Amino acid sequence: MIQQHIEADSQPAWSERQSDVLQSLQAVKAVILDVDGVLTDGGIYYDPTGREIKRFHVADGLGIELLRHAGIRVALLSGRVSEALTRRAAELKVAECYQGVRDKKAQIEKLRQQWHMKADELLYVGDDLNDLPAFEAVGVRVAVANAVAELKERAHYTTQASGGNGAVREVCEWLLQARGERQQVIEKYLQSRREGGSTS
Amino acid sequence: MIQQHIEADSQPAWSERQSDVLQSLQAVKAVILDVDGVLTDGGIYYDPTGREIKRFHVADGLGIELLRHAGIRVALLSGRVSEALTRRAAELKVAECYQGVRDKKAQIEKLRQQWHMKADELLYVGDDLNDLPAFEAVGVRVAVANAVAELKERAHYTTQASGGNGAVREVCEWLLQARGERQQVIEKYLQSRREGGSTS
Amino acid sequence: MIQQHIEADSQPAWSERQSDVLQSLQAVKAVILDVDGVLTDGGIYYDPTGREIKRFHVADGLGIELLRHAGIRVALLSGRVSEALTRRAAELKVAECYQGVRDKKAQIEKLRQQWHMKADELLYVGDDLNDLPAFEAVGVRVAVANAVAELKERAHYTTQASGGNGAVREVCEWLLQARGERQQVIEKYLQSRREGGSTS
Amino acid sequence: MIQQHIEADSQPAWSERQSDVLQSLQAVKAVILDVDGVLTDGGIYYDPTGREIKRFHVADGLGIELLRHAGIRVALLSGRVSEALTRRAAELKVAECYQGVRDKKAQIEKLRQQWHMKADELLYVGDDLNDLPAFEAVGVRVAVANAVAELKERAHYTTQASGGNGAVREVCEWLLQARGERQQVIEKYLQSRREGGSTS
Numbered sequence: 001m002i003q004q005h006i007e008a009d010s011q012p013a014w015s016e017r018q019s020d021v022l023q024s025l026q027a028v029k030a031v032i033l034d035v036d037g038v039l040t041d042g043g044i045y046y047d048p049t050g051r052e053i054k055r056f057h058v059a060d061g062l063g064i065e066l067l068r069h070a071g072i073r074v075a076l077l078s079g080r081v082s083e084a085l086t087r088r089a090a091e092l093k094v095a096e097c098y099q100g101v102r103d104k105k106a107q108i109e110k111l112r113q114q115w116h117m118k119a120d121e122l123l124y125v126g127d128d129l130n131d132l133p134a135f136e137a138v139g140v141r142v143a144v145a146n147a148v149a150e151l152k153e154r155a156h157y158t159t160q161a162s163g164g165n166g167a168v169r170e171v172c173e174w175l176l177q178a179r180g181e182r183q184q185v186i187e188k189y190l191q192s193r194r195e196g197g198s199t200s
Numbered sequence: 201m202i203q204q205h206i207e208a209d210s211q212p213a214w215s216e217r218q219s220d221v222l223q224s225l226q227a228v229k230a231v232i233l234d235v236d237g238v239l240t241d242g243g244i245y246y247d248p249t250g251r252e253i254k255r256f257h258v259a260d261g262l263g264i265e266l267l268r269h270a271g272i273r274v275a276l277l278s279g280r281v282s283e284a285l286t287r288r289a290a291e292l293k294v295a296e297c298y299q300g301v302r303d304k305k306a307q308i309e310k311l312r313q314q315w316h317m318k319a320d321e322l323l324y325v326g327d328d329l330n331d332l333p334a335f336e337a338v339g340v341r342v343a344v345a346n347a348v349a350e351l352k353e354r355a356h357y358t359t360q361a362s363g364g365n366g367a368v369r370e371v372c373e374w375l376l377q378a379r380g381e382r383q384q385v386i387e388k389y390l391q392s393r394r395e396g397g398s399t400s
Numbered sequence: 401m402i403q404q405h406i407e408a409d410s411q412p413a414w415s416e417r418q419s420d421v422l423q424s425l426q427a428v429k430a431v432i433l434d435v436d437g438v439l440t441d442g443g444i445y446y447d448p449t450g451r452e453i454k455r456f457h458v459a460d461g462l463g464i465e466l467l468r469h470a471g472i473r474v475a476l477l478s479g480r481v482s483e484a485l486t487r488r489a490a491e492l493k494v495a496e497c498y499q500g501v502r503d504k505k506a507q508i509e510k511l512r513q514q515w516h517m518k519a520d521e522l523l524y525v526g527d528d529l530n531d532l533p534a535f536e537a538v539g540v541r542v543a544v545a546n547a548v549a550e551l552k553e554r555a556h557y558t559t560q561a562s563g564g565n566g567a568v569r570e571v572c573e574w575l576l577q578a579r580g581e582r583q584q585v586i587e588k589y590l591q592s593r594r595e596g597g598s599t600s
Numbered sequence: 601m602i603q604q605h606i607e608a609d610s611q612p613a614w615s616e617r618q619s620d621v622l623q624s625l626q627a628v629k630a631v632i633l634d635v636d637g638v639l640t641d642g643g644i645y646y647d648p649t650g651r652e653i654k655r656f657h658v659a660d661g662l663g664i665e666l667l668r669h670a671g672i673r674v675a676l677l678s679g680r681v682s683e684a685l686t687r688r689a690a691e692l693k694v695a696e697c698y699q700g701v702r703d704k705k706a707q708i709e710k711l712r713q714q715w716h717m718k719a720d721e722l723l724y725v726g727d728d729l730n731d732l733p734a735f736e737a738v739g740v741r742v743a744v745a746n747a748v749a750e751l752k753e754r755a756h757y758t759t760q761a762s763g764g765n766g767a768v769r770e771v772c773e774w775l776l777q778a779r780g781e782r783q784q785v786i787e788k789y790l791q792s793r794r795e796g797g798s799t800s
Binding site: 248280302332 | 462586
């Protein structure tokens, strides 16, 4: 499911920008994720009482746990509201989970100020038109495989995996690999499990 | 997920009819959607109490929101009845959601009269044999990728995306693109989000 | 989703046996369906209380309705037990739905006697090893695309669609087409909908 | 869904190691399975109350039943906790189902001692980084098709089927086939069903 795409990327524009992007990744201190279409495949299930069921992917959870071991902040931003997401965020120990967000750009700028970070220190992952403004507020822009053309055109990186099927995990590994931290972070993760640390 | 299919369509019959169809799209004032197999992938989930769960797609919701910003009416017509659909329609602000419809053609004609529209002002999207009569009541006929052969043969346009995986979004973008309204409508949509408008 | 596979079938052994099988289909009076892997994709969902959710496909429902209009009996045979199946069978107006069946061959023979039919008048659709004995009790044996090799080797026909994604619909259309009844049955089906008949 | 991969395996390293692995399979007395990504496709569904729904596959259940008829023990090891898994394990008559396991290696060694077995008598199936330590505790290591590269590199066998779509069934058949027991065990399984034995 997870491959390293740095060497062989199919986007023509990528090779020229490659060294610049790798440079940018060194500065990243926080990863901000859209939810539907990114942490899910875009499926919105309603149960017989009309309330929502969501399908996440276990591999994305491990990726987010790796980011935490690397000291990178994670936040979730969703235009929708569901108890399912609240629970998934809690399980992933992601305290910053914002739901019902109409203006993602404004929310990101608010977060950035709270965190005392620069835009260049933020990475955002999105899939659809309502993520376009969010792209303007961050230094590293990532589109998932199932994203709309407008987003892919503006993205520094497009995942090979689609949302809900490992796209977020791929971003986590790509980021850690580019920073040369991947192996060390995996060791820390495995060590924490031997010691009975946090679950994901 | 969404590409523009106007330039490069694989249907042989299409190129000849292309200019006619683009012409027809200018007149469209309402989009009527079948539900199972169109807004879903045809999956019908029953929970342990025997009641229905449905899986919709978030990208279709954004497409329907774009139509609303373009001033195009949307209606849903389903042969089945479920609370899940009632809720999805409410969330999409689609007031005209008809369930348990046996005779879709009759229902469309009733709607057309209520709306004071001509058949040529209606676009219908379907997937199966029970949509054949509905096709007779509208000016523009669209079949989804997973539709039966009978429907595809009679359709002006067959989507590349399948039902529940962006087919409806593709129809919305195709329609807006053909009318030259797509870019402007997207701007209006993004503006509405900055101002805290309706959710989908 | 549904194509006619009679002209162009990829199974090498098929062409020789083709005319024999088409002959056999004339005699069919009842279609007996396995459930998991045939009417579903084999997925077994458990909800948080440990009870089962099942995913069926809307197109199979229309296929079963076509069989009913052709005067062909339909029965469901499942090794498992769930409320979800009970409800789906009721919705499809399939009165003969047997759950928790350990010995499908014995159950089929019991049904055959109740129906006063010969084995040659029965068609069975299965996917796994526990359907092998059932194959011995019927005249026409069908395996779905996702069936095990042992079943496909013994089948008169293997569907192109997989279970839960139109396999049963394909069998229904294949049967009606071979009997030359398809068009007429579709007309009857559409007529019944205009008159407000049964839902599926 | 299930093919025999012994003759034609695409892994280059496999052919050299093939006879060694087939030798190792003779010694296997227990099969230990990871859950998410192995018995499921990695999907984690939350319902509206924030509790988990899981999707298993019916064909894996039959595979586990075959192992039982071959006198091979089966255990499930999950880092997560859910009522859905408890119920699936009960249905499969797998008494040894351990949930919330942080250190899978330690758990496997505990089981091995309880069972009075050697590491060479254990086979483990996994998909992700947290299965790496588990691999060190067993004689036969299997990765599913959707496993991370680190696991595949260390595996004796990588399945063609992905988790939740027959991967476990493929492992069961591969093991029985290599031991020359497959046909005999299938007969025992079919016999047990005629006699009204256990359900899966």
